[in-house]
Amino acid sequence: MSKAFQDYYSPNHSVCFGCGDHNRLGLRIKSVWEGDAAVCRFTPKPEHTAFPGVVYGGLIASLIDCHSIATAIAAAYRAENRDMDTMPPIMCVTGNLNVSFLKPTPMDTELILKAEVKEMTPKKMIVRCSVFAGNEETAKGEVIAIRMPTNFNLPK
């Protein structure tokens, strides 16, 4: 089985609530390429409710954010025709997150997120991401991913 994008993130910094392997209480999402789209599958936990039977919008926003940033990073490596474990590391942060909720997202269903990079410059990428419950698109988002300089130092 191929490694997910998140499996290449620096272990020291893998504390992200959405995708960090070292965040025991987090969502630990995983993203992989399926052709030109990046796909993430996530089954909400019972506590991830908005109303009874409906998935919490904040969870959907979190999934779109983390999956889209992972997609931007993976796409940037692809554009440079190199693997994600090569140097220098590519790192992005979210500049803007825009989510439209199209219809209620049902609980008890695996969600499938499909993301594609729509625009790429040296400094930023625009990623579009749709959330499907079964065959129904229930939410869609757009993320502006800001590429960090390679000498960027994390706070603390």
Add this chain to the structure above:
Amino acid sequence: MSKAFQDYYSPNHSVCFGCGDHNRLGLRIKSVWEGDAAVCRFTPKPEHTAFPGVVYGGLIASLIDCHSIATAIAAAYRAENRDMDTMPPIMCVTGNLNVSFLKPTPMDTELILKAEVKEMTPKKMIVRCSVFAGNEETAKGEVIAIRMPTNFNLPK
């Protein structure tokens, strides 16, 4: 001490991960009026990290979403000049959530969210919300709150 907007939500439906009193694992945010702005104070938990020392963007999006919807609901009661425990109940859902991350939001700091309704029609409200860590505005958002008809039935 005055009740928070969320304290008026129907107990049967208070399962929202962001603001439901009956969601034991949720964020349980509380929103109150301070003049024309609605204010929510929230201290991130240690697991709410993006990078070491930086608050997770998905948490910020979740806080903006829930606090803005609560503000829309409270403002709608205010506009009808009636208390939040009067009938018929007013209910809103999120149509769109747009969050701009202005700078890293530091951990170990109480966050203060300030929201105001910028536009109100019978069917929707536009709410703007800023997130402050100390005196620094670190994120801002806009939420389109869709007002549900009073005969709206929740799924399940």
